[in-house]
Amino acid sequence: MPPTSETLTAERILEATEEVLRRHGPAKATVVDVARALGVSHGSVYRHFRTKAALRDAVTKKWLDRTFDSLSGIVAADDLDPEARLRAWFTGLFAAKRRKAGDEPELFATFSVLATENGEAVGQHIADLTGQLTRIVQAGVDAGTFTCADPATTARALFHATGRFHDPGYAREWEQPGVEGELEAVVDLLVRGLRARD
Incomplete structure (x- = not known):
């Protein structure tokens, strides 16, 4: 039985929107398509998202947040020393981005278009990721493992230095032979630069 507007949630709309984008791409997907997929009127969708742009922004943010969420456990892994956490975080970031690009290339291309349209969501995504890195760097400074004057500035520098392994x-x-080794070599270099000197 199709859902009614009473049972319709923003989360269900976002899931349906992602499926519509998967099928039609960003140029052809409409709010009417989303409403049809849910079995409701397009007015019901607009009660949750006031405009098509708001809906596209929300689905883009949700897609970007999956990467952030997948890395949260690494940031919180107090059983790992900061250097191991930093290495695991970059490996995890690369794996998450590569999985998105490789598992569903059409959807990845679609969200790349949407992300370009929504600079605010991309800016927030980068701020969220560099915030995670800042926590790891700060933990390293606190433990005496890393040395740096400003963990937030250092985190942004680390993020930009590894752009080849996460920038769409x-x-x-990302599928070239040896790319994992190249990431490891870059991270090794960065970690050596961060290590506290005796």
């Missing part, structure tokens, strides 16, 4: 613009390179 490099997605075509």
